[in-house]
Amino acid sequence: MTGWSRRGSAVVLAGLLSACATLPKPIAAPLPWAQRLPALQAINRFELQGRLAAATGSEGFSAGLRWQQQDERASIDLTAPLGFGAAHIELGAATLQLTTSKGLTLDSSAAVDELRATLGFEPPFSSLRFWMLGASDPAMSAQESVDSQQRLARLEQGGWQVDYGEYVLVQQQWLPRRLSVTRGSLRLRLVVDAWHL
DSSP states (O other): OOHHHHHHHHHHHHHHHHHHHTOOOOOOOOOOHHHHHHHHHTOOEEEEEEEEEEEETTEEEEEEEEEEEETTEEEEEEESOTTSSEEEEEEOSSOEEEEETTSOEEEHHHHHHHHHHHHSSOOOHHHHHHHTTTOOOTTSOOEEEEOTTSOEEEEEETTEEEEEEEEEEETTEEEEEEEEEEETTEEEEEEEEEEEO
16 A cells, blocks of 8 residues: 555544544433423422513513522512512412512411502412423323423413423423413413523
């Protein structure tokens, strides 16, 4: 073999080796929804930051949202919603406390009444913690539709419909980045800017 042939063979061999080295890793098949769902429902500690917009008929508001979940307790901050510049909500398994930007603190039914008067509806807090994770609330029956990646595409539960538009990978879990929640003329849209598990 001539020197030219050897050099040509070496170039071809190097090219083939580099091509092999840059082949993408095969993408693992997504876990079936029946396995993903319990794992999502078991996430009991998370934090998200994002934006919330709500419309009830001709009225609406938008607000910044920070939600911190620790087991059964949630700490929720809304910034600049219609009617009261900011709000802080502490939510437990059977408790609800609302603090407005004026420093007024309301508990239980008074807090619910204030939320209804200010927002125009009572948020489904106990289910929202699961819906935001891309899972149904295990406390009630649901109709679920999943996409080709075994992620929720649509959920109907408790008289609400939840549609998922975009997901982001967070610590090996696909979590929603955009979702909308509707019931009658009420529509909530949530965009998550950051997830922390």
